[in-house]
Amino acid sequence: MKITCVGAGPAGLYFAISAKLRDAGHDITVIERDPPGATYGWGVVYWDNLLDPLYANDAESAQQIRSASTLWQEQQIVLGGTDYGFLGGYGFSVNRATLLDVLAERATDLGVDVHYEQDVQSLDELADSDLIIGADGAGSKVRSLHEDEFGTRVETGSNPYIWLGTDKVFDRFTFAFERTSAGWIWFHAYPSSAGVSTCIVETTEQTWKALGFDERGDEDAVRLLEKIFEKPLEGHSLISSSRGEAARWQRFTQVLNRSWRYENVMLLGDAAHTTHFSIGSGTRLAIMDAMILAQKLHDHEHLDTALRDFDQQGRSALRPLQAAGRTSMAWFERADRYLDREAVDVAYAMAARGGAQSPWQYRMHQATQVPAVRKGMRWYDNGHRWYLACRRGEALGSRPEKSTSR
Template identity: 45%
Template structure:
């Protein structure tokens, strides 16, 4: 078969690798609009589970990705002058540039053609291929071409965020919550190479305006944020994106879903099909899982149409847990003042529980005590496990239109206006 992958991100490149491994006679081309080596973002974080999946499918690229990654261990949260730590979790960080270089090199070695500086517009003829894989990201031109069929829906979050880097290498996944006269502002930081880390800053729109960051250029914004986050930065600078035009690119996260994932010989993959809030750190893992599922369906099903239906059904079902976790994680941060007055250890525990659909509907301290009690009361643990999916279904449907009400109301906001969800 002939495959054309539009977009040169991890999902497209990994799908190309898998198809050439399944049958070297396949003709696979990846079309990427940017020059070789050009990419956005800083680092990608992932966990051991992703490496296990990569080893199952292509041990060579798995080992190359692991070798190009750094480890982080545990978590640290600074809340004002207080600090608490958690030793349980560990994961990996890798620069997005290095990950793409590893996957592109592996794909090329297998006979995949990777064509850079080759944008595919939202009009004109499609690539000449048996299957066109739309892996061109959240702003997918191919998806928009067939938007009436795919029926994409985007739901905007409330908070604003800014994606930055720093020369400080964080050896633990680090959170820092800073209270200002205009509300709380916070960061997530994790290392991705020997002397760089990703540094994501988030706050409410009111806090951003109050700090004057809505009317400040990039240099001024970095100066303010460097002062606010002096404690975790320890003298290291913040770095804006390469090729910046001098403006600070604050964004509002938009959760994307699609009613359908394929039409004729065009199929959606990765961020073109779905997005999940960055606070759960799952975007790259989910994109790789899409590639695995699509390749497996094409291998096992004799008819392409049947394979695409199977792929869509499997991935939609598999994504429900991640989409629910992302929804509640984003909502936790939108309700941040509700939790930051707790003792540090309690706040950190609820930070780890932020994916729970029960948490927004119980007083934080009550939830904390109940969650602790589940360690000793099996019946309570069973009740919590059974109740959570029902609340999740009632309060969050990934394909819900922005104007559709939830069955249960949102939890009360503390120190913040209602969300625009």
């Protein structure tokens, strides 16, 4: 089968890898409009529920991704630089550029043709393809060419946010809220790679305008943010430029489609659906899309049956995740109403943003603020993570990783 993937992000590259692994006879080309290495953002987060299928599907690229990833333990909520609340759990983060490098090299090794700086203006250019994959992101050109057929609906969140880096190294996933004369502003931060963390700054439209970010230049805006977040950053710098491009303020774009398929065109990843960055599922969903579609093509003799099956099953499975993303986005758009509480209570409100909680869960949350209890939870997580890593065949040392969290 001749397959063309438009977009060399996680969805397009991992689909090409997965399809080639199942049938090396596929003629697969990946087309990317940007140069090699050009990507937005800093790090992306994921959990064990991505590592398990990655290792089962392609252990070689999975091991490279895991080796390039950083472990973080606990979530920390900081109000005003001095008031702390904690949530349990752990996760992984990897630099987005590194992830794409790993996937592009693996795809090339498997015989996929990857072409950069090639823009697709019309699907007529790809008329000789049996299957066209639109994996070109939330602003998909492939999708825009047939929006009526896909039944596309795009909704925009109200909070401005900007994706930055910092040389402050966080060992926890950290939410830091600071009150200014214009209102609250906060960041979501986590480690990206050695010596660098991702720092997504967010606020309401009203506060953003009152602080003058709608008129400030890039450098001026970053310097003001450094001043606002001086305490949680401990005097470290914020970094705007990623691969030569300065960060820009943006608003979250929710993409919904009545169908992900039109004739022989299938949408994957953010081109088909988006989930708010506060639930950290975008990369996982893109890769799972890729893997599942490749398996459907392998399982079904007829292309039409495979595409129809994937479209129906995928949209049904995604519905609750997109609902969770909308709920999480709405919580942050109304965060001001929660921030007059102590950090422990803000942490609980954040944890409960997806639905009602029982009274005993609040008591349990209070108990987990005790340092000795948190230390025990981290040791349990270490053991559990080590067990899962051994089960999926990760290359490990002789004992679980140790946490540097206090």
